[in-house]
Amino acid sequence: xxxxxxxxxxxxxxxxxxxxxxxxxxxxxxxxxxxxxxxxxxxxxxxxxxxxxxxxxxxxxxxxxxxxxxxxxxxxxxxxxxxxxxxxxxxxxxxxxxxxxxxxxxxxxxxxxxxxxxxxxxxxxxxxxxxxxxxxxxxxxxxxxxxxxxxxxxxxxxxxxxxxxxxxxxxxxxxxxxxxxxxxxxxxxxxxxxxxxxxxxxxxxxxxxxxxxxxxxxxxxxxxxxxxxxxxxxxxxxxxxxxxxxxxxxxxxxxxxxxxxxxxxxxxxxxxxxxxxxxxxxxxxxxxxxxxxxxxxxxxxxxxxxxxxxxxxxxxxxxxxxxxxxxxxxxxxxxxxxxxxxxxxxxxxxxxxxxxxxxxxxxxxxxxxxxxxxxxxxxxxxxxxxxxxxxxxxxxxxxxxxxxxxxxxxxxxxxxxxxxxxxxxxxxxxxxxxxxxxxxxxxxxxxxxxxxxxxxxxxxxxxxxxxxxxxxxxxxxxxxxxxxxxxxxxxxxxxxxxxxxxxxxxxxxxxxxxxxxxxxxxxxxxxxxxxxxxxxxxxxxxxxxxxxxxxxxxxxxxxxxxxxxxxxxxxxxxxxxxxxxxxxxxxxxxxxxxxxxxxxxxxxxxxxxxxxxxxxxxxxxxxxxxxxxxxxxxxxxxxxxxxxxxxxxxxxxxxxxxxxxxxxxxxxxxxxxxxxxxxxxxxxxxxxxxxxxxxxxxxxxxxxxxxxxxxxxxxxxxxxxxxxxxxxxxxxxxxxxxxxxxxxxxxxxxxxxxxxxxxxxxxxxxxxxxxxxxxxxxxxxxxxxxxxxxxxxxxxxxxxxxxxxxxxxxxxxxxxxxxxxxxxxxxxxxxxxxxxxxxxxxxxxxxxxxxxxxxxxxxxxxxxxxxxxxxxxxxxxxxxxxxxxxxxxxxx
Numbered sequence: 001x002x003x004x005x006x007x008x009x010x011x012x013x014x015x016x017x018x019x020x021x022x023x024x025x026x027x028x029x030x031x032x033x034x035x036x037x038x039x040x041x042x043x044x045x046x047x048x049x050x051x052x053x054x055x056x057x058x059x060x061x062x063x064x065x066x067x068x069x070x071x072x073x074x075x076x077x078x079x080x081x082x083x084x085x086x087x088x089x090x091x092x093x094x095x096x097x098x099x100x101x102x103x104x105x106x107x108x109x110x111x112x113x114x115x116x117x118x119x120x121x122x123x124x125x126x127x128x129x130x131x132x133x134x135x136x137x138x139x140x141x142x143x144x145x146x147x148x149x150x151x152x153x154x155x156x157x158x159x160x161x162x163x164x165x166x167x168x169x170x171x172x173x174x175x176x177x178x179x180x181x182x183x184x185x186x187x188x189x190x191x192x193x194x195x196x197x198x199x200x201x202x203x204x205x206x207x208x209x210x211x212x213x214x215x216x217x218x219x220x221x222x223x224x225x226x227x228x229x230x231x232x233x234x235x236x237x238x239x240x241x242x243x244x245x246x247x248x249x250x251x252x253x254x255x256x257x258x259x260x261x262x263x264x265x266x267x268x269x270x271x272x273x274x275x276x277x278x279x280x281x282x283x284x285x286x287x288x289x290x291x292x293x294x295x296x297x298x299x300x301x302x303x304x305x306x307x308x309x310x311x312x313x314x315x316x317x318x319x320x321x322x323x324x325x326x327x328x329x330x331x332x333x334x335x336x337x338x339x340x341x342x343x344x345x346x347x348x349x350x351x352x353x354x355x356x357x358x359x360x361x362x363x364x365x366x367x368x369x370x371x372x373x374x375x376x377x378x379x380x381x382x383x384x385x386x387x388x389x390x391x392x393x394x395x396x397x398x399x400x401x402x403x404x405x406x407x408x409x410x411x412x413x414x415x416x417x418x419x420x421x422x423x424x425x426x427x428x429x430x431x432x433x434x435x436x437x438x439x440x441x442x443x444x445x446x447x448x449x450x451x452x453x454x455x456x457x458x459x460x461x462x463x464x465x466x467x468x469x470x471x472x473x474x475x476x477x478x479x480x481x482x483x484x485x486x487x488x489x490x491x492x493x494x495x496x497x498x499x500x501x502x503x504x505x506x507x508x509x510x511x512x513x514x515x516x517x518x519x520x521x522x523x524x525x526x527x528x529x530x531x532x533x534x535x536x537x538x539x540x541x542x543x544x545x546x547x548x549x550x551x552x553x554x555x556x557x558x559x560x561x562x563x564x565x566x567x568x569x570x571x572x573x574x575x576x577x578x579x580x581x582x583x584x585x586x587x588x589x590x591x592x593x594x595x596x597x598x599x600x601x602x603x604x605x606x607x608x609x610x611x612x613x614x615x616x617x618x619x620x621x622x623x624x625x626x627x628x629x630x631x632x633x634x635x636x637x638x639x640x641x642x643x644x645x646x647x648x649x650x651x652x653x654x655x656x657x658x659x660x661x662x663x664x665x666x667x668x669x670x671x672x673x674x675x676x677x678x679x680x681x682x683x684x685x686x687x688x689x690x691x692x693x694x695x696x697x698x699x700x701x702x703x704x705x706x707x708x709x710x711x712x713x714x715x716x717x718x719x720x721x722x723x724x725x726x727x728x729x730x731x732x733x734x735x736x737x738x739x740x741x742x743x744x745x746x747x748x749x750x751x752x753x754x755x756x757x758x759x760x761x762x763x764x765x766x767x768x769x770x771x772x773x774x775x776x777x778x779x780x781x782x783x784x785x786x787x788x789x790x791x792x793x794x795x796x797x798x799x800x801x802x803x804x805x806x807x808x809x810x811x812x813x814x815x816x817x818x819x820x821x822x823x824x825x826x827x828x829x830x831x832x833x834x835x836x837x838x839x840x841x842x843x844x845x846x847x848x849x850x851x852x853x854x855x856x857x858x859x860x861x862x863x864x865x866x867x868x869x870x871x872x873x874x875x876x877x878x879x880x881x882x883x884x885x886x887x888x889x890x891x892x
Contacts, residue, residue, distance in 0.1 A: 008045060009186065010179030010207075014170055018050050021149055022057060025117045030143035032150040034125070034162050037172030038290060038302060039236040040208025043153035046172075047123050050151055054119040059149075060085070060112055061119050066127025068243075077132035078105065081120065085112055098131055102138035109139060110146050117147040125154035125162060134164075141166040156290060174205025177859060183207060188214035195407060197607060202304045208236060209305055229308055237309035239289045247274050248285040249314070250322075255292065255299055256311040257322045258330070258340070263297045269325045273318075320344050335359050335371055342378035353382035357392065364399075367535075367569050373399040377412065387420040394425045394432075401432045404573035404608030427457040427465045431472060447473045447486050451493050458497060467505045470494060471541065474512035478548050479612075479652050481688045487513045501525050504534070504541035511545040516687055519549050519726040526554055536565030540578055548690060550730025552584035553762045567856055573608035576601045580613065583620045583656075586627065587694065587733070589764030589801045595624045596834045596865065603861050615647055619656025626663040629804030634664055651689045655681050659695050662702060667805040671705035675712075678702050682715045687722055696734035697766055700741040704773075709742050716742075733759065733766045741773050748777050768797035772810050775817075784817040791817065838865045843882030 008015065014035070021031055035043045047063075054061045064081035078101075085108065112118050122128065122136060140150040141164075154162060162169075175183065180200055184191070191199065191214055199217065203209035216228045229237075239249055247270060254261065254269040261269070263283065271278040283299065286292050291306045292299050301307050311319065323344035330337040338356050345352060356379035363372040376396040383389035393416040400409035409432065421429065430453050450473040458466035470493060477487050490513040499506045507525055510518035526545055530538055543559035546552070559581035566575035579601030585594035598621040605614035618641050625634035638660055647653045662677035678699045681692045696716065703712035716738050723735035736758055740751040752774045759767055775791035778784075791814045798807035834855075841851045848859040848866075855862075866878070 008042075008049060009183040010175040011042060011046060011172075014046055014172065015049065017168075017170060018046065018151070019053070021151075022050070022054060022059070022117075022119070025119065025147055025149035026057065026059070028145070028147050030113075030146045030148035030150075032140035032143050032165050032167035033152070033170055034165060034167040035151070035153040035170050035172060036156050036162070038206075039155055040206045040233075041172035041174070042207040043155070043172060044123060045207065047121055047151065047153050050119065051121055054117075054149075057117070059117040059119045060115075061121065062109075063121040063123070064128075064132075065123035066125060066129075068127045071127050071129050073129055074131040075101070075129065075135075077122070077128040078135055081122070081132075081136075082108070098134045099138075101131075102135040105135050106139050106142060109148055113147040117149070120148070120150045122150070122152040125152045126156060137162075137164040137166075175207060175210075176205065180205045180210055184210045184214070187211045192407070193606075193609070198407070204304055206303060206305070209233060209303075213305075229305065229312060233305060234309045234313050237291070237303060237306045238313040239286075239291060239310065244289055245282070245285060247278050247282045248289070249310075250274055250318075251278070251282050251286050252289070252291060252310045253314045253318060253322050254326065255301070256307045256314075257319070257343075258326050258336070259300065259307060260336075261326070261330075263299060265326075265329050266299065269322065269329050272325045272328070273321055320346075335363060335368075335375070339374055339378050342382060345382060348384040349382045350384045353379040353384075353388075353392070356382070360395075367565075369399050369403055369569060369571065373403065380415070386417055387422065390416045390418065390420045391422070391425045394421065394428045397432050398428055402571055402574060404571070404610070406609045422460075423453075423456040424460050424462040424465055427453040427462065427469055431465075431468055447476050447482055448489060450476075451489055455493055455496075466497075467503075471505055471508055471512075474509040475544070478512035478515075478690065479650065481651055481686070490514075491518065502530070504530065504538045504545070508541040508545045508548075511548040515549055515690055516722060516725050519728065522549065523551065523728060526551060534561075536562050536569065536571070536574065539565065540574065543578060543581065547580065547584065549726065550690065550693065550728035552587050552729050553760075555584045556581045556588065556590075572604045573610050573613075576604035576608060576610050576613045576617070579604070580616060580620075582617065582624070586620070586624060587730070587765050588762050589768070589797070591624055591628055591802045592835065594620065595628070598624060599864050600857065600861050603858060603864075607858075611644075612650060612653070615641065615644060615650055615653035616656065619653050619660060622660040623656060623663065626660050626667065627803050627805070629667070629808075631664060631667070634660060638664075652691055655689065655691045655695070659698060662695075662698055666698070666702050666705060671702060671707075675699070675702040675706040675708050679708075679712070679715060684715075687718065693719070693722075693730055693734045697737045697741075697769060700738050701769070701773075704741060712738075713742050729760045729763065733763045737766055737770065740770060752777065764797060765801065765803070768794050768801070768803070769806065771797070772806060772813070775810070775813055779813060779817060787817050788814060788819055835865060835869055838862055839869055839881055842866060842878055 018033070021033055024031060035046055037043060051061055051063060062081050062084060064077045066077055070076040082105070109118055109120070120136070120139070125133065128136070136150065136152070139148075140152075143150050150165070150167070152162065152165065152167065156162075174180075177200075180203065184196065184199055184203070187210060188196075188199075195214075195217055199210065199213045203213055212230045212233050216230045216233065239252055244252075250273045251266060251270045254266045254273070258265070258269075267278055267280070267282070270282060283294070286299070287294060290302065291310070292301055294300075301310075314322070320343075323340040327337045327340040327344060330340065334355070338352070338359055341352055342349075342356060356375045360372040360375035360379070363369075363375065373396055376392050376399065380389045380392040380396065383392060393412050397409045397412045397416075400406070400412060413429075413432075418429070430450060450469050454466045454469035454473065457463075457469060470490065473490050476482070477490060491510055494506070494509045501507070507522050511522050511526075522545065526542065526549070530542065534542070539558050539562035543555050543557075543562055546555035546558055559578045563575055563578035563581070566572075566578055579597045582594040582597035582601060585591075585597065598617045601617040602614055602621060605611070605617060618637055622634045622637035622641065625631075625637060638657060641647055641653065641657045644653075647657060658677050658681050662674045665671075665677060666674035678695055679702075681695050682699070696719065699712055699715070703709050719731075719735050719738060723731040736755040740748070740755040743751040752770065755770055756767065756774070759770070771790040771794035775787045775789075775794060778787035778790070791810050795807055795810035795814060798804075798810055837855060838851055841854065842848075842862075846854075848862040851857070851862045852859045
């Protein structure tokens with residue numbers, strides 16, 4: 001496969017080296033190059049490019065390639081090479097005199113090079129016969145001083161395998177993430193995001209895989225353990241039968257079927273399949289195929305695609321045999337042995353299906369969702385009863401959704417016979433199916449459907465399904481503002497169940513469905529926390545309850561603990577949801593951490609298909625950027641939000657967009673625009689959505705700047721009563737802040753004193769803003785010396801948080817009081833714990849991928865962190881990190 005340099009992605013260094021070699025050969029300074037790498041790394045593509053480029057320069061191009069079937073025929077490759085120039089190769093009986101043939105070939109090529117530069121191309125050197133290889137090595141070592149370039153390409157991971165050529169070795173490594181993505185997008189534009197991520201992960205930067213995998217996966221991707229491959233990929237990534245013994249192929253097959261098996265188990269299974277004793281020499285033979293590596297005593301495939309290639313190339317009979325042998329070898333560990341029993345079984349087997357379901361239940365109890373998913377998927381086709389098989393598949397779909405494997409979930413759902421689904425299974429489907437997509441026109445009906453399904457599931461004894469459905473119905477009340485009767489329908493169903501306060505659903509459902517009616521009773525229970533060690537689900541319920549009520553401190557605490565659980569269990573979609581803790585962190589003054597969590601959550605939500613979470617976290621990220629004075633980033637994020645059609649259906653995301661827009665206008669001195677953007681979030685006649693009360697301080701600031709205090713007081717007339725009914729942090733802060741900032745001049749002194757006294761201790765951002773307003777008020781009263789103390793407090797707090805616009809405003813106001821000295825502020829010098837970790841590891845020389853592996857982040861997220869860190873630390877290169885951190889330990 002050839003192409004122009006513009007068509008070849010990620011091989012700029014190799015193309016540059018080949019170009020220089022062609023230039024040197026044309027000038028009479030010949031050389032030899034060997035392109036070496038594993039299967040599919042692009043050797044043939046570069047050889048094709050070299051052939052086209054050399055011909056375009058007027059060179060004489062001679063090419064040959066090794067053929068596996070001809071590797072035992074003397075001079076077979078050389079014969080093909082010399083045909084174009086009429087060269088004769090010695091007959092087979094002269095094979096012993098390789099040196100004489102080599103001298104003749106060298107003379108023939110140098111004579112041709114006297115007329116025009118000669119470029120010799122030898123592909124698949126690993127299959128070239130020994131005699132031809134010796135002759136070509138002789139020529140390559142003597143190319144210098146002639147207009148002769150020898151370029152070979154070989155499939156090998158050993159850079160010294162062709163030292164006899166005296167050539168410069170060019171090792172073809174996998175493409176980097178950006179180049180791999182660019183190549184895939186060029187080969188398969190418009191690939192669904194889930195499938196695109198799968199191809200990028202499985203291809204691992206291999207150009208052939210990036211080009212071929214979409215063709216194999218797109219038409220009909222099944223839900224088996226092994227990926228489907230094209231014939232070309234199967235051939236490239238598996239062992240060749242002519243160069244690998246039967247025992248070696250069986251060893252590789254056993255590893256493909258059970259990649260986590262120990263070396264002892266693999267040898268035991270290989271012996272059982274071969275029907276004879278197998279020695280450790282088979283491992284050495286397998287290493288010689290370049291398909292595997294050995295780390296300690298643990299073998300593993302070099303490339304992810306070698307596993308499915310070896311497995312599929314073996315054929316059905318051998319696949320069944322290897323699974324039976326593995327089931328026997330692993331019989332002491334049911335979680336590992338029973339999936340192999342299932343894979344070796346053809347047709348229904350109810351007892352095995354029941355045992356696999358038990359394995360899934362046990363794995364779920366231990367938090368091992370991946371094992372549970374595999375067990376349920378294996379159990380479903382073994383069930384004789386169609387309804388039971390459908391139920392198992394739907395349970396598997398639930399788990400796939402929890403792991404954010406949405407493409408996998410859809411494929412599993414496609415295998416289910418939904419006509420056989422009972423009320424519980426239909427309830428599960430309502431949770432995970434795409435039919436539950438957000439649509440404002442159907443909000444009351446959708447919530448009603450979920451409540452009815454929850455009731456049926458609860459009556460059928462499926463309490464976990466019922467609770468999940470009712471919680472989701474309540475969440476919709478919180479985010480989509482349905483009529484009051486719908487909210488009462490949700491809480492009435494919870495009342496019917498008579499659950500106790502130890503169940504987190506008892507707190508979560510009323511908090512979301514009826515915060516002003518039932519929130520006060522929930523607050524002390526929420527503060528007390530779970531009475532027993534809570535799992536990730538319970539912690540997430542508590543975090544969402546705190547978020548719904550406006551208890552920011554508790555929300556951050558519970559979501560943080562839930563995020564740690566989800567991170568351990570690899571549940572990326574749920575982790576993205578828990579990272580919504582970034583939102584309340586803004587009001588606690590933790591802007592650096594909020595920015596970090598919003599960035600990570602956005603990426604995770606994008607990767608896991610959590611579009612609503614992505615919208616919400618994008619709004620949070622825009623708000624944080626605005627408060628930190630990064631107007632360019634804030635504007636970019638807002639443009640991203642506004643291009644999303646779904647934002648109109650989600651009050652939360654729309655509210656954050658309006659809030660961030662208003663803050664940018666306010667900081668830019670456009671007070672009327674700011675007030676218009678912020679006041680539009682306060683429709684009259686309803687206390688919902690709850691999220692609008694977070695905007696009260698911003699609305700009050702904009703009202704003062706725009707001279708609209710009276711109108712703002714009218715919009716917030718119900719706030720004191722609502723804060724009395726729900727005395728959460730958010731509502732208390734909103735009430736105290738508005739009362740002080742919007743107060744008449746005669747009441748302002750008392751209101752500021754009361755607000756600063758009664759404000760929750762954790763409301764750092766609101767406290768600093770009140771200090772700023774109080775200082776301004778004192779300045780207007782010409783009490784310049786009195787104004788300095790609150791203004792200093794405000795400046796120090798804003799500086800500590802990294803709130804640049806407010807810090808600068810406080811500093812300007814201080815100077816207006818006549819203060820010309822003080823501690824200079826350096827907004828942005830503060831790093832969060834996560835930023836410090838990443839900066840320290842990068843300063844030690846670790847790559848983005850290595851840092852990501854240590855901290856369980858993607859390389860792209862690490863790169864994003866570093867991109868934001870450089871300007872804040874006053875550096876421009878990665879190499880400066882260690883020095884800068886050593887100079888500035890206070891940057892933590």
